[in-house]
Amino acid sequence: xxxxxxxxxxxxxxxxxxxxxxxxxxxxxxxxxxxxxxxxxxxxxxxxxxxxxxxxxxxxxxxxxxxxxxxxxxxxxxxxxxxxxxxxxxxxxxxxxxxxxxxxxxxxxxxxxxxxxxxxxxxxxxxxxxxxxxxxxxxxxxxxxxxxxxxxxxxxxxxxxxxxxxxxxxxxxxxxxxxxxxxxxxxxxxxxxxxxxxxxxxxxxxxxxxxxxxxxxxxxxxxxxxxxxxxxxxxxxxxxxxxxxxxxxxxxxxxxxxxxxxxxxxxxxxxxxxxxxxxxxxxxxxxxxxxxxxxxxxxxxxxxxxxxxxxxxxxxxxxxxxxxxxxxxxxxxxxxxxxxxxxxxxxxxxxxxxxxxxxxxxxxxxxxxxxxxxxxxxxxxxxxxxxxxxxxxxxxxxxxxxxxxxxxxxxxxxxxxxxxxxxxxxxxxxxxxxxxxxxxxxxxxxxxxxxxxxxxxxxxxxxxxxxxxxxxxxxxxxxxxxxxxxxxxxxxxxxxxxxxxxxxxxxxxxxxxxxxxxxxxxxxxxxxxxxxxxxxxxxxxxxxxxxxxxxxxxxxxxxxxxxxxxxxxxxxxxxxxxxxxxxxxxxxxxxxxxxxxx
Amino acid sequence: xxxxxxxxxxxxxxxxxxxxxxxxxxxxxxxxxxxxxxxxxxxxxxxxxxxxxxxxxxxxxxxxxxxxxxxxxxxxxxxxxxxxxxxxxxxxxxxxxxxxxxxxxxxxxxxxxxxxxxxxxxxxxxxxxxxxxxxxxxxxxxxxxxxxxxxxxxxxxxxxxxxxxxxxxxxxxxxxxxxxxxxxxxxxxxxxxxxxxxxxxxxxxxxxxxxxxxxxxxxxxxxxxxxxxxxxxxxxxxxxxxxxxxxxxxxxxxxxxxxx
Numbered sequence: 045x046x047x048x049x050x051x052x053x054x055x056x057x058x059x060x061x062x063x064x065x066x067x068x069x070x071x072x073x074x075x076x077x078x079x080x081x082x083x084x085x086x087x088x089x090x091x092x093x094x095x096x097x098x099x100x101x102x103x104x105x106x107x108x109x110x111x112x113x114x115x116x117x118x119x120x121x122x123x124x125x126x127x128x129x130x131x132x133x134x135x136x137x138x139x140x141x142x143x144x145x146x147x148x149x150x151x152x153x154x155x156x157x158x159x160x161x162x163x164x165x166x167x168x169x170x171x172x173x174x175x176x177x178x179x180x181x182x183x184x185x186x187x188x189x190x191x192x193x194x195x196x197x198x199x200x201x202x203x204x205x206x207x208x209x210x211x212x213x214x215x216x217x218x219x220x221x222x223x224x225x226x227x228x229x230x231x232x233x234x235x236x237x238x239x240x241x242x243x244x245x246x247x248x249x250x251x252x253x254x255x256x257x258x259x260x261x262x263x264x265x266x267x268x269x270x271x272x273x274x275x276x277x278x279x280x281x282x283x284x285x286x287x288x289x290x291x292x293x294x295x296x297x298x299x300x301x302x303x304x305x306x307x308x309x310x311x312x313x314x315x316x317x318x319x320x321x322x323x324x325x326x327x328x329x330x331x332x333x334x335x336x337x338x339x340x341x342x343x344x345x346x347x348x349x350x351x352x353x354x355x356x357x358x359x360x361x362x363x364x365x366x367x368x369x370x371x372x373x374x375x376x377x378x379x380x381x382x383x384x385x386x387x388x389x390x391x392x393x394x395x396x397x398x399x400x401x402x403x404x405x406x407x408x409x410x411x412x413x414x415x416x417x418x419x420x421x422x423x424x425x426x427x428x429x430x431x432x433x434x435x436x437x438x439x440x441x442x443x444x445x446x447x448x449x450x451x452x453x454x455x456x457x458x459x460x461x462x463x464x465x466x467x468x469x470x471x472x473x474x475x476x477x478x479x480x481x482x483x484x485x486x487x488x489x490x491x492x493x494x495x496x497x498x499x500x501x502x503x504x505x506x507x508x509x510x511x512x513x514x515x516x517x518x519x520x521x522x523x524x525x526x527x528x529x530x531x532x533x534x535x536x537x538x539x540x541x542x543x544x545x546x547x548x549x550x551x552x553x554x555x556x557x558x559x560x561x562x563x564x565x566x567x568x569x570x571x572x573x574x575x576x577x578x579x580x581x582x583x584x585x586x587x588x589x590x591x592x593x594x595x596x597x598x599x600x601x602x603x604x605x606x607x608x609x610x611x612x613x614x615x616x617x618x619x620x621x622x623x624x625x626x627x628x629x630x631x632x633x634x635x636x637x638x639x640x641x642x
Numbered sequence: 643x644x645x646x647x648x649x650x651x652x653x654x655x656x657x658x659x660x661x662x663x664x665x666x667x668x669x670x671x672x673x674x675x676x677x678x679x680x681x682x683x684x685x686x687x688x689x690x691x692x693x694x695x696x697x698x699x700x701x702x703x704x705x706x707x708x709x710x711x712x713x714x715x716x717x718x719x720x721x722x723x724x725x726x727x728x729x730x731x732x733x734x735x736x737x738x739x740x741x742x743x744x745x746x747x748x749x750x751x752x753x754x755x756x757x758x759x760x761x762x763x764x765x766x767x768x769x770x771x772x773x774x775x776x777x778x779x780x781x782x783x784x785x786x787x788x789x790x791x792x793x794x795x796x797x798x799x800x801x802x803x804x805x806x807x808x809x810x811x812x813x814x815x816x817x818x819x820x821x822x823x824x825x826x827x828x829x830x831x832x833x834x835x836x837x838x839x840x841x842x843x844x845x846x847x848x849x850x851x852x853x854x855x856x857x858x859x860x861x862x863x864x865x866x867x868x869x870x871x872x873x874x875x876x877x878x879x880x881x882x883x884x885x886x887x888x889x890x891x892x893x894x895x896x897x898x899x900x901x902x
Contacts, residue, residue: 279727297727321727366730387734411734428734454731533731551870571870571878575731592872610876617729 180236182251184211187542187559188497195250200237207232211255222258224601227251229562231601256542259582261471263625265597265607266640270627271309272611273637275302280631282324282618286331288469289624291348293334294637295322301336301344303351306627309639313351317344326368328379329467330482333396337365337384345396358394360401363387369417371437373467374490377483381437383423385412391425393437403440407433414456418499419464419490424515426453426503434515446513448521451506455534459500459558462539462579463493466623471581473624493541500558504532504546512544512561523561527554534576538583543600545586549573553588553598565603569596578621578628589616589630595640609640761885762828762899766859769794769846774855778813789813795820795890797841797854797862812853820856823896825864825884838896839863839881856896860886864898 179197184207186192193214198207208223225232232239232253240247278297285292291312292304301322303312320339327334333354334346341361345354363386370382381402385391391405391412410429417423422443423435432446432453458464468476468485476482500522501513508528511521530550537544537558544556553567553574572592579586585606586598593614597607614633621628628640659665684692775790791813798819804810826833842861844850856862867880884898 278725281727281729297723299723320723323730323733364730364733413731571867571872575729592870592878593874594872594876608876610872610874613874 178237178247180240180247180251181249182236182253184214185252185254187254187256188495189254192255198236200240201235203235204232207253207255219260221260223255224258226254226256229557229564257540259471259540259584261582261625263580263582263585264642265580265585265599266609266628266642267607268641269609269611269638270641271639273304273309273311273639274635275311275314275637276300276631276635278321279617279633279635280637281322282336283620283629283631283637284325284327284334285620285622285627285629286327286348287329287466287623288331288473288475289622289626291331292622292629292639293325293327293346293348294629294631295325295336296631296635297321299338301325301334301346303346303348304629304637306639315344315346315351315353317353317357318342320364323365324368326370326382327465328370328382329373329465329486330377330379330479331467331469332378335368335370335382335384337368337386339364341365341386341388343368343384343394354396355399358399358401360392360394360404361386361388361390363411366412367414369415369423371417372419372464372486372490374419374483374486375421377479377486383415383417385415385425387411389427391415391423391435393423393440403437405433405435405440405442407442413452413454416456416458416461416501417464418458418501419460419494420499420516422515424456424458424501426456428452430505432456432501432503432513444515444519446501446503446511446515446519446521448511448524449503449505449507449509451531453503453505454532455504457502457504457535457537457544459537459541460490460493461537462581463490469623471624497559500537500541502535502537502544502561504535504548506531508532508548510535510546510556525554525556525561525563527563527566528552530573533574536577536579538579538586538600539581540583543583545577545579547574547577547588551590553577553586555586555598555600555603567596567598567603567605569605569608570594575615575617576619578619580621581623581625587619587621587628589619589632591615593632593634595619595628595630611638612636761859761861761901763859763885763887766845766857769857774846774850774857775812791815792818792853792855793891794818795856795896797821797838797856799840799854814853818891820890820896823862823864823884823886823898825866825898825900827869827900828902834866834869836868837865839865842883856886856890858886858889861901862886862896862898864900866900 179199181195182198183195184192192211196210204225207225208220211223212220227239234242236251239245245251276294276296276298280294280296282295283292284294290306292306293301294304295301299316299318299320299322301315301318303315304310305312318336318338318340319342322336322338325334325336331348334348335343336346337343341363342357342359343365344357346352347354361384365384365386367385368382370379373379380396381393382396383391383393383405389406389408389410389412392401393403393405394400395402405423405425408425408427408429408431410427412425412427414426415423417437421437423437424432425435426432430447430449430451430453433442434444434446435441436443468482468489470489474485476485498514498516501515502510503513504510508526508531510525510532512523512525513521525546528546528548528550530548532546532548534547535544542558543564544558544561546554546556548554551568551570551572551574553570555564555567556562557564567586567588570588570590570592572590574588574590577586577588584600586600587595588598589595593610593612593616595609595612595616596605597609598604599606612630612632612634616630616632618632619628619630626641629637630640631637680692681696774792774794776793777787778789778791780786780789789811792815795818796814798814821838822835823838824833825836840863841851841854841856842863844855844857844860846857850857861883862885863881864884865880866882867878871879873879883901885901886896886898888895888897890896
């Protein structure tokens with residue numbers, strides 16, 4: 045373009061000598077006709093025509109100056125740089141001379157910037173655009189770290205939906221399963237090209253993308269309290285949904301266990317029999333029995349269909365019962381055995397059909413605070429003497445002692461816990477007619493959940509930390525999770541085992557990676573100690589109940605508060621999310637049971 | 643009624659009748675019938691007295707019987723079911739009892755509107771103006787006496803700037819300005835050091851309220867966010883009223899009681 049080199053020269057002179065603004069105007073007025081001549085370029089047809097139209101509209105001298113300046117600047121910047129356009133627009137809007145001068149100066153600065161930039165490389169600079177031809181080298185990995193196929197060259201406009209298709213094809217899935225993709229520890233939610241630009245990632249390094257399968261179904265967060273059912277005359281201490289999600293039971297300080305009808309949201313049965321507070325309840329994984337333990341050390345079995353006691357109370361413990369856990373249904377169906385932990389320091393395995401204590405697991409020197417029956421036939425007990433002991437169930441022999449904590453072990457969580465609790469029932473709502481069918485279905489579910497990895501155990505303690513163990517592999521902890529500022533009260537794995545959540549008395553709930561134990565996010569919002577947590581069945585939502593009488597639902601994807609559920613008049617002691625995701629039940633010191641629904 | 647002891651004297655000298663014991667036994671046996679006749683036939687004041695006495699005897703007899711019954715049974719005495727049930731993760735921890743449901747905001751708003759407060763100190767000794775203010779003499783000849791200095795504790799607020807000294811009539815010395823108060827929760831009986839948000843009402847008059855003077859009986863608003871109180875609606879409570887219970891100008895600190 046004829047005009048541009050000359051104008052460039054002018055600009056050079058400007059910068060060197062720094063003449064006052066009006067001189068620039070004069071020079072550029074001189075260039076007016078040159079500029080007009082140069083306007084016939086096809087590069088900027090629309091803008092130049094606009095400028096010309098504006099020039100015709102404005103008859104005032106200053107406006108003429110402005111217009112020619114704009115024209116010249118447009119001509120000078122041969123390429124469509126954003127800064128030049130901005131400069132031009134700026135000038136057009138100036139009404140007074142002073143403004144125009146100011147606009148002029150700023151436009152000069154802008155143009156200077158762009159021209160400087162231009163001068164550095166002799167070629168005109170192209171604006172960066174998403175080029176579909178450039179590709180990124182990616183390696184898709186499974187959550188455990190195994191590669192799914194070879195490394196692929198993927199174009200830059202590939203986003204999560206396309207990646208999902210690729211993964212489904214690589215794994216030969218019959219039905220399209222949803223996946224979430226993580227690079228490093230962050231979720232990949234944009235196209236590959238945009239992601240690379242955001243992170244200024246090196247194109248030469250292979251991008252490692254971890255594919256995590258997500259649940260097929262999506263649970264909607266509950267947002268209203270559908271029923272406040274009074275009935276208990278003392279605080280509600282334990283609340284639990286049955287494994288198929290169709291019945292609800294609660295234990296309270298008034299020594300009764302109550303069953304509630306979910307369809308009408310009214311009380312069903314009131315079961316009396318305990319002599320002191322009912323401290324813990326547990327449904328058998330086939331949903332046919334409920335066992336409850338009390339403060340006086342006795343355990344009673346109830347029939348959920350009639351509300352009657354099944355036999356006499358099981359006595360044996362000398363102090364109160366702290367936790368109860370059933371044997372998984374894939375190991376034995378119909379459910380016969382369960383283990384109970386007590387303050388007197390031993391855990392007992394009971395057989396329901398013979399109504400006797402089969403084995404007594406002694407060894408702890410202090411109160412056993414939690415007990416879990418694992419999916420491969422081992423029992424894990426955590427105690428106030430800072431140890432976690434692993435027992436085998438046929439003889440009751442101690443297999444391992446896991447040392448590491450500095451204070452009481454408050455809570456244990458297994459990666460397969462949710463599957464063990466729900467047994468053979470899943471989101472499809474299938475019912476089973478025979479015990480063998482149930483056992484097979486439960487076994488299939490358990491195998492799928494576990495995969496090839498060993499069972500992981502997490503323990504939360506009063507020493508403000510948590511340990512991640514793989515007890516079948518080694519005695520040493522795999523990871524130590526620090527960060528809480530007060531004791532950790534409750535730890536819980538997500539139903540798919542990818543995440544781990546911990547509730548602590550420091551008013552926060554923390555989210556950790558369930559496989560490596562790395563910290564992911566902290567959820568703050570409660571104003572008092574967080575007591576219990578519960579996951580939704582699709583692992584996308586987390587529910588927490590606290591001393592400040594509110595329940596809060598947190599979103600795992602966005603790491604933010606999803607829903608705040610106030611309504612209780614006093615501390616919330618227990619929460620449970622039904623396995624079908626429809627309802628949430630919560631109970632606390634205000635003696636009412638609240639049911640929450642969408 | 644025999645007067646004197648001639649009956650005993652005769653019994654001593656001559657002995658009793660030969661059928662004395664039998665007669666005594668039969669008389670006592672008839673006593674039962676006698677009592678039942680009385681119970682049926684006595685009327686009026688006598689009847690009432692008799693009935694009362696009989697009832698007291700009956701109750702006493704029942705108690706003794708029950709006592710005897712209990713000692714014969716061999717049951718282990720059960721622990722009483724106590725109040726205040728706790729979940730197992732809280733059983734071994736002794737936590738300070740926190741105050742339960744708060745008076746909700748609606749109640750407070752209504753009370754505010756009515757101007758009636760249920761306060762721990764309903765009446766306080768009125769403070770005279772001479773006691774509250776000290777007259778400052780100003781001017782070249784120290785004859786002007788329109789300035790006053792406050793001699794009691796005050797609260798001025800964070801964004802307070804004085805009026806130009808030439809024009810300020812009431813001087814609040816910085817030494818008597820307080821920002822924090824010791825607030826005692828009446829049910830928990832524990833004291834917290836909380837920030838003062840504002841002076842709500844001074845019983846000595848609206849002028850003192852506007853100046854921010856805190857004397858005994860003044861209602862102040864304190865920041866209770868560190869207590870972690872939540873209303874039934876789920877909102878976090880961060881301001882509550884408290885009443886000053888001491889004389890801050892004498893003690894150097896403000897002691898108050900939270901109005902729940």
